[in-house]
Amino acid sequence: AQKITQTQPGMFVQEKEAVTLDCTYDTSDPSYGLFWYKQPSSGEMIFLIYQGSYDQQNATEGRYSLNFQKARKSANLVISASQLGDSAMYFCAMREQGAQKLVFGQGTRLTINP
Amino acid sequence: KAGVTQTPRYLIKTRGQQVTLSCSPISGHRSVSWYQQTPGQGLQFLFEYFSETQRNKGNFPGRFSGRQFSNSRSEMNVSTLELGDSALYLCASSPPETGGNTIYFGEGSWLTVV
Numbered sequence: 001a002q003k004i005t006q007t008q009p010g011m012f013v014q015e016k017e018a019v020t021l022d023c024t025y026d027t028s029d030p031s032y033g034l035f036w037y038k039q040p041s042s043g044e045m046i047f048l049i050y051q052g053s054y055d056q057q058n059a060t061e062g063r064y065s066l067n068f069q070k071a072r073k074s075a076n077l078v079i080s081a082s083q084l085g086d087s088a089m090y091f092c093a094m095r096e097q098g099a100q101k102l103v104f105g106q107g108t109r110l111t112i113n114p
Numbered sequence: 115k116a117g118v119t120q121t122p123r124y125l126i127k128t129r130g131q132q133v134t135l136s137c138s139p140i141s142g143h144r145s146v147s148w149y150q151q152t153p154g155q156g157l158q159f160l161f162e163y164f165s166e167t168q169r170n171k172g173n174f175p176g177r178f179s180g181r182q183f184s185n186s187r188s189e190m191n192v193s194t195l196e197l198g199d200s201a202l203y204l205c206a207s208s209p210p211e212t213g214g215n216t217i218y219f220g221e222g223s224w225l226t227v228v
Contacts, residue, residue, distance in 0.1 A: 033215060043202050045219035052215060091157065095217070100145045100208050101170050102217065104157040 002027045004092050006105035013082050014113050020067070021077040021108050023092030032096050034075040036066065039089040039107070048090075051075055079110075087112045116141065118207050118220035126226045132193040135223045139186050139207030143218075145169075146188040148180060151202040151222075160203075163188055192225075200227045 003026040013019045025034065036048040051059045051066045059066045067076040079086055089109050093102040119138040127133050139146050147162035147170075159172040163182035180190040186207075192199055202224055208217045 035217065037219070043204075043222040043224065045204060045206075045222075047216065047218055050215040093157075099170060100147050100162050100164075100206075100217065101159050101172075102147075102149075102157075102206070103159070104149075106156050 002029075002032075002094055002096060002103045004094055004103055004105035006092055006108050008108045009106070010109045010111070012111045012113060015084060016081055019079045019082050019086075019110065021079075021090050021092075021110065023075045023077065023105060025073050025075060025092075025094050027094060027096065029096045032094055034066070034068070035093045035095065035102065036064070036075075036077045037091045037093065038086075039091060041088075045091070049077065082112050084112050084114060086110060118205055118218055120203075120205050120220035120223050122223060123221065124224045124226075126228060127195050128228055129195055129197060131195050132191060133195060133225060134189055134191045135203055135205075135225075137188045137190075137205030137207075137220060139188070139205075140218060142209065143207035144186050144210045145208045146182055146186065147206045147208075147217075148188070148190050149204045149206065150174075151204060152198075152200070157204070160190065195227045197227050199225065201225060 005024045032053045034051045038046040049061045065078045089107045091107045092105045145164045148160040151157045162170040166182045177193045182188045202222045204222045206219045
């Protein structure tokens with residue numbers, strides 16, 4: 001069975017610093033996709049970045065990058081130059097090949113301090 | 115391009131009642147999936163519909179049901195509401211191709227059962 005583990009319940013970071021949010025996963029499927037979402041207090045899940053299991057390069061989207069280490073089964077999200085608006089819950093999720101079902105981790109609450 | 119639209123955004127129901135939530139996916143997206151988010155259980159997959167057919171179902175009782183219409187809009191229904199059904203219900207849509215790298219969520223419907 002698929003499993004996503006986010007070991008950091010909460011993180012506090014100073015504005016403009018870089019932050020790494022940890023995510024490890026477990027699956028027996030050789031083909032899968034990894035997602036990161038941001039959820040502000042309003043509830044909306046905002047798509048940030050995607051990494052496919054066969055992608056050779058780490059995904060990047062603006063200030064977001066995904067540190068994908070396949071052998072270690074980790075997919076950490078790196079946010080560069082953090083901003084106050086980055087304060088939110090962050091969820092790592094995994095999708096198996098051919099399915100649109102996502103399995104989520106428990107999330108990390110990120111707080112950016114001025 | 116409009117995002118995923120969920121209605122209503124907030125609602126309060128009484129135990130024993132039933133509720134219907136609606137989701138309009140992004141134009142052109144044919145896959146719609148539903149998730150329940152609670153503080154205790156986190157984000158859990160309810161079901162997924164593609165071209166009016168349920169493709170996948172999570173581990174929820176039969177009180178939870180859904181359907182998808184020919185225009186890809188989807189509804190989910192919860193009958194005989196229990197206090198534990200209080201949650202944020204999120205709808206997600208994705209493009210027709212399988213194994214897609216884009217799954218977008220709506221703002222969610224906040225359900226309170228009293």
